[in-house]
Amino acid sequence: MDVRELLTEPVLEYGDRTVAEAGQILRCTVGSGLHGIAIAGTDDHDEMGLFVEPARWLLGLGYTRDSYVARSQAEGARSGPGDTDLVMYSLRKYLRLAVKGNPTALLPLFAPEPDLLFCNELGHELRALRQSFLSQAAATRVLGFMQAQRKALVNGGRKVPNRPELVERYGYDTKYASHALRLAMQGRELAQHGRLTLPMPEAERQRVLEVKSGQVKELQTVLDEIDAVAAEVVQALESGRTPLPQRADTATIEEWAVNVHRRFWDWA
Template identity: 50%
Template sequence: MSTKTSPNVSHGDRDVALANEILRVTVGSGAHGMAIEGHDDNDEMGVYVQHPAQLLGLSPTASHYVSRTQPEGSRSGPGDTDLVIYALRKFIRLAAAGNPTILIPFWSPSSDLLVSTPLGDELRSLRSQFATRQAGRRFLGYLDGQRDRLLGRGRQSRVPNRPELVAAHGYDTKYASHALRLGLQGIELITTGQLSLPLRSEDLEPCMEIKRGQVGYDEALRRIDDVRSRLAELLDGQVAVRDEPDMDVVNNWMVHAHRRHWDW
């Protein structure tokens, strides 16, 4: 008897995205130095330039392309690859808003660059525009989201969907470790204007102790809450970064980048 299988995920402007990609990097646990061999999937993020007809005309368009080796609704596991390639305009909008995941390509080390073009290099050189107080607040917000899911609160209103971790350690150690990471990275970003990838050793070790289940739930939550308080206090004071990006600089680069890519 045959077994029906669900197709892998692939949607968005595949042909346009892959033909006009200017940057792709490793993201996820691997980028942060938090991957555990045999336990984590492979996450990649890219940026592409949309076709002129999509930008200026009425041609159908999507703002990103997504490819996953697992079917829709299925969790990725070891050996799986999740890829998202954002249209440049959407990528910049998310970066300007301070989305923590979107900021990763700006500070990726050369070893994590999978696709790199001159325009991609120029995009990465704008990193200082996106190291902002506004981004720090987004790190804080993402930390709170992870913490709420860890506690079974928030929009999901349930404990995160990794029952094997809860069974082994009493709580979802992956969510907890990423909550702590977000707080530590937010502190680094607003105090230095940089993101270390992988994490600095003094930040990586406490995160990995949680992810490996080497500390109990109460200690993990104490660490998360302590870092959250530190980040919130810093955000209310003077910081080493601008409040928000200089959008005149960013917009000017975007216009010229599109024109050069298409040789207008």
């Protein structure tokens, strides 16, 4: 499936689609479906892809955009069931995000085969390096994303609540709360076991679904659980009882990245 088959007439589009398609090495489903916490009829469809930039983008004089974005909704409009959001990053931008432990950027590395929409030889090589990206810094970054969501959930913010229908029905934005809990649980798995399981392990997946579907009546119950899981992450990292190295193996990743660009550009 190429990008044009996904969004033939996107409502919103940034970047150079032609370059993204020509340089594509990996694209997969992300979002609730990948985590195993989608609820039929309520979630949109999210994808992330990676592309190798042409040499002129890196060595030339012109300004280039290091991502391609296509949406089936207009700017600022909330995506809903049946909508598609696609973001494709240049390989260099993606690697910088993933090395820092950006939780969403890590997903293409660990997505199961059925969720891969495109993956060529270079994409498979990148996925084989997945463990090189995991580190204590990555676990800390995941925890930071969770804490930002928790803070917004409690104190409000520009995007919270952005689902007033859920707040009216359940008393809080259950979808937003479920994502905060998911992040805490995935940070715990990273810190304690040095891995990221997708979809989520069954017990955690079911608990997140309970929150998302409004079965947990009190927001404070969710917040207490998030805090308890986050404390386990901190304890694992501070005690040194973690299989993760301090930092990502940037030397290995960089060596591969340089090699990939030379091969893609057909440079000796």
